[in-house]
Amino acid sequence: MKVAVIKYNAGNVQSVLYALERLGTEAVLTDDLETIAKADKVIFPGQGEASTAMKYLKERNLDKLIPDLKQPFFGVCLGQQLLCEYSEENDTPCLGVFPVKVKRFIPENTFEYKVPHVGWNDIFDIKGPLLEGLEAQSFVYYVHSYYCELSDFTIAKTHYIHDFAALMNKDNFYSMQAHPEKSGLVGERILSNFLQLK
Incomplete structure (x- = not known):
């Protein structure tokens, strides 16, 4: 199985590669269009800022390639947000795979809620093959200011200030939105489920 991890000048990529190695899967880190197009699975991870990341994607025509891919594709953290149509982060038009807007957390009470949302939180209202074998209220690890x-x-929700999309599928x-590579056995199961998708 050929797994491509998209390189786009975003952080946290190495830990995703290590997580895949622990599952017995060797992936290639690349921004080459042909390599990505021919991969059996594609993972789009990242930490960073939306407009800078979109600039990198556009310079390499990845913004045109990604929405047309037909193999199983997994966006993580910033990768999830860039799959949406628009992000409030620096007023950024994104890839438009999901007709969803990305918004900044606005804390109602700064004593109770801090931005960014950092740490363990649970997922609920879960459904679909990516979450097979997991129970509602499973905990995953977050680091994000936008949702x-x-x-x-x-396909799963998390509550922080209000409910938001923890996982999505189209x-x-x-x-x-959370980091599977930092989410212990729960994150490992989600990555494993993704690798088994047809």
Whole structure:
């Protein structure tokens, strides 16, 4: 199985590669269009800032390639947000796979809620093959200041200030706001489920 991890000048990529290695899967880190197009699975990880990341994607025509891919595709953290149509982070038009807006957390009470949302939090209202074998209230690890709105494509929710889309799915595109590679056995199961998708 050929797994491509998209290189786009975003952080946290190495820990994703290590997590895949622990599952017995060797992936290639690349921004080469042909390599990505021919991969059996594609993972789109990242930490960073939306407009800078979109600039990198556009310079390499990845913004045109990604929405047309047909193999199982997994966007993680910033990767989930960039799959949406628009991010409030520096007023950034994104890839438009999910007709969803990305918004900044606005804390109602700064004593109770801090931005960014950092640490362990649970997922609920879970459904679909990416979450097979997991129970509601499983905990995953977050680091983010922006969130994806709830929509018909939400396959799991998390509550922080309000409910938001923890994971999403549309056709062959799957995504997760938390970091599976930092989420212990739960994250390992989600990555393993993704690698088994047809």
